[in-house]
Amino acid sequence: MANKKKRSDKAPVQTLPNYHARDKWFTAAKIFLTLSPLISLGYLQTAAAGSNVQLAEMLTANPEITVSFLASMTGPFVAYLMKFVQSHLYDGDAAYAMTNLTLMMIGEAMLYNTVYFIMMIILMYFVFDMTRMNPITAIRQKWKDHFWRDISGSIALLLICAFCMFVSMRLGMR
Numbered sequence: 001m002a003n004k005k006k007r008s009d010k011a012p013v014q015t016l017p018n019y020h021a022r023d024k025w026f027t028a029a030k031i032f033l034t035l036s037p038l039i040s041l042g043y044l045q046t047a048a049a050g051s052n053v054q055l056a057e058m059l060t061a062n063p064e065i066t067v068s069f070l071a072s073m074t075g076p077f078v079a080y081l082m083k084f085v086q087s088h089l090y091d092g093d094a095a096y097a098m099t100n101l102t103l104m105m106i107g108e109a110m111l112y113n114t115v116y117f118i119m120m121i122i123l124m125y126f127v128f129d130m131t132r133m134n135p136i137t138a139i140r141q142k143w144k145d146h147f148w149r150d151i152s153g154s155i156a157l158l159l160i161c162a163f164c165m166f167v168s169m170r171l172g173m174r
Contacts, residue, residue, distance in 0.1 A: 017130040019090050025126060026086050029119050033082070036075030036116075044069065064171055071111045071164045074157060078104055078116070081153045094131035096150050098138035101127060103154035110161040 041055075044065065048055045059066050081100060088096040105120035128134060133141075142150055 019092075019130060021130070022123075022126040023086075025123060026082060029123060030079040030082050032119070033075040033079035033116065036072045037069070040069050040072035063167070064173055067164055067167050067171065067173065071113070071161075071168075074107070074111065074160055074164075075116070077153075077157060077160075078107070081157065084153065089127065089130075094127060094133040095138040095141040095145075097127050098124065098131075098133045098135055099142045099151060100154050102135040102139070103151060103158060107154070107157045107161040110158070110165045 044055055044058060048058050051058075053061075059069065081104065085097045085100050101120055101124045105117060105124065108117040108120055124135065148155075
């Protein structure tokens with residue numbers, strides 16, 4: 001009987017984080033991102049109605065409005081990428097989720113989308129809170145494991161954001 005281990009000598013059972021605990025936040029972010037072109041169109045339609053100009057004429061006549069509309073069109077693409085972030089998070093690949101959220105946050109910063117930038121920071125905090133994976137550690141971990149393949153969508157987003165940022169700077173919008 002002396003050889004039997006006591007119940008308290010066993011290693012503690014490690015519980016996995018509940019990755020679905022913050023689904024409503026990811027869903028709300030995807031909805032807002034998907035609606036951003038419609039919100040932009042609403043503003044443009046209101047401005048066009050006030051000046052008796054067709055929307056197409058307004059887009060071709062004013063490059064600043066065109067760039068702003070193009071920047072709003074990145075929202076649905078970010079929402080699409082966020083679907084992959086969530087699925088990888090559910091599979092336990094926190095490095096994928098954090099790396100792509102970081103790149104999406106950089107893209108929103110390039111577009112000066114303050115609301116979406118803050119939204120990405122909040123989602124990054126939720127991923128950190130669930131997994132204790134910070135952006136630097138995530139990028140280092142992903143660097144060793146199919147880095148370019150896993151961030152290809154975010155790289156495309158960053159290219160579009162860089163184009164919009166460059167054009168808006170050339171037009172004197174920033």
